[in-house]
Amino acid sequence: SLGESTAVFALKAWTARDEMLCRMNASTLFTHHLAGPCDAARATWGLKENEAVDWVSGVIDCPEAVVKKALTGRKRVYLLIVNTLNECVVGGNRTAVEELVKTLGCRFFPLSHVTAVHCEVVQQVKKPYRDLHLFETTARDLTFYSCAWAGAYEIGTQSAADAILAQALGTIDFPRVIHAAYQDGVRIFLEMGPGNSCTR
Numbered sequence: 002s003l004g005e006s007t008a009v010f011a012l013k014a015w016t017a018r019d020e021m022l023c024r025m026n027a028s029t030l031f032t033h034h035l036a037g038p039c040d041a042a043r044a045t046w047g048l049k050e051n052e053a054v055d056w057v058s059g060v061i062d063c064p065e066a067v068v069k070k071a072l073t074g075r076k077r078v079y080l081l082i083v084n085t086l087n088e089c090v091v092g093g094n095r096t097a098v099e100e101l102v103k104t105l106g107c108r109f110f111p112l113s114h115v116t117a118v119h120c121e122v123v124q125q126v127k128k129p130y131r132d133l134h135l136f137e138t139t140a141r142d143l144t145f146y147s148c149a150w151a152g153a154y155e156i157g158t159q160s161a162a163d164a165i166l167a168q169a170l171g172t173i174d175f176p177r178v179i180h181a182a183y184q185d186g187v188r189i190f191l192e193m194g195p196g197n198s199c200t201r
Contacts, residue, residue, distance in 0.1 A: 002082070002118065002119060002148065002173055002179065002191065004166055005148055005164070005165060006165050007148070007192075007193075008127060009138075009156070009161055010146075012143055012145075012148055012194065013140060014138045014143075014145065014161065015051070015136045015137075015138060015139075015161070016048050016139060016177060017137070020136070021133075021136070026148060026196070028129065028133060030126060030129060030130060030133065031116055032175040034125065035116040035117045035122070035123070035126065035151050036117070038054065039054040039056045039117050039122075040125075041114075041117060041122045041123065041125035041126050042054045042056055042094075042117050045121060045122045045124070046094070048076055051137060054117075055094055055096075056092065056093065056094065056095075056117050057092060057093070057094075057095045057098050058092030058093075058098075058106050058111070058115045059090065059091065059092070059102075059109045059110050059111040059112050060084065060088060060089070060090050060109070060112065061088070061089055061090075061091055061102060061105065061107045061108065061109055061110075062087060062088055062108050062161055063087070063088075063089060063105050063107045063178075064087050064089075064102055064108050065080070065086075065089055065174070066091050067105065068091065068101075071104050071105050072101065075097060075100075075101060077090055077093045077096065078093035078097035078098050079091065079093050079119070079120035079121070079172075079174070081118070081120060082119060082172065082173045082175065083172065083173065083175055083177075084175045085175070085176060088117075088142075089139060090112070092115070092117065092119075093120075105160050118134075118169045119169060119170075119172055119173055119182060120171070120172075123169045123171065127166060127169075127170065128171055130165075131162050131165070132162075134161065134162040134164060135159075135162045135168065136158065136161070136162075137158055138157050138158050139158055141156070144165075145161075146178055146181065146182055147164040147167065147178075148173045148174075148175065148178050149164060149167035149168035149170075149173065150164065150167060151174060151177035151178050151180075151181050152178075153181070153182075153185060176191065178188050
């Protein structure tokens with residue numbers, strides 16, 4: 002998910018890297034709202050100020066359909082990312098996540114230093130999150146894909162911010178993006194992220 006905004010900078014559609022750093026340093030999005038005490042999750046779940054959110058995320062070896070079925074009726078736990086046809090990332094309150102994993106009978110690989118994104122929690126901070134990603138764009142002779150919309154879009158100041166917000170608000174389905182690009186004729190895929198988490 003962070004790779005999408007990183008790619009917009011790396012491919013020079015956005016060029017204001019120093020400005021992004023200044024915005025990040027001034028923002029409480031990733032120190033209080035979506036990380037740390039996770040105040041956005043606290044508000045979403047209706048917790049009191051002294052109640053801990055205890056947010057955890059991890060990779061599980063289960064297909065999307067199986068995870069979605071097991072999530073029916075559960076609260077405070079989310080399908081965050083579909084990595085592959087047989088691997089997903091889930092997150093939420095620790096107890097709720099542990100109960101989901103136990104029900105699924107799958108393996109759970111915890112992820113460290115992750116934020117509470119790709120779910121309804123971001124609704125609490127959607128305006129500042131979008132504003133953080135509002136930058137003038139430079140025209141590039143490239144096709145950009147949105148992992149939220151699972152397809153190509155014409156990149157611009159508003160559309161880029163919308164794309165980044167959209168993927169923070171809901172589940173990322175990475176195979177859908179790959180299939181869409183393949184249908185468009187793409188045949189070479191390079192994974193730039195850490196640990197070859199999808200191509201492995």
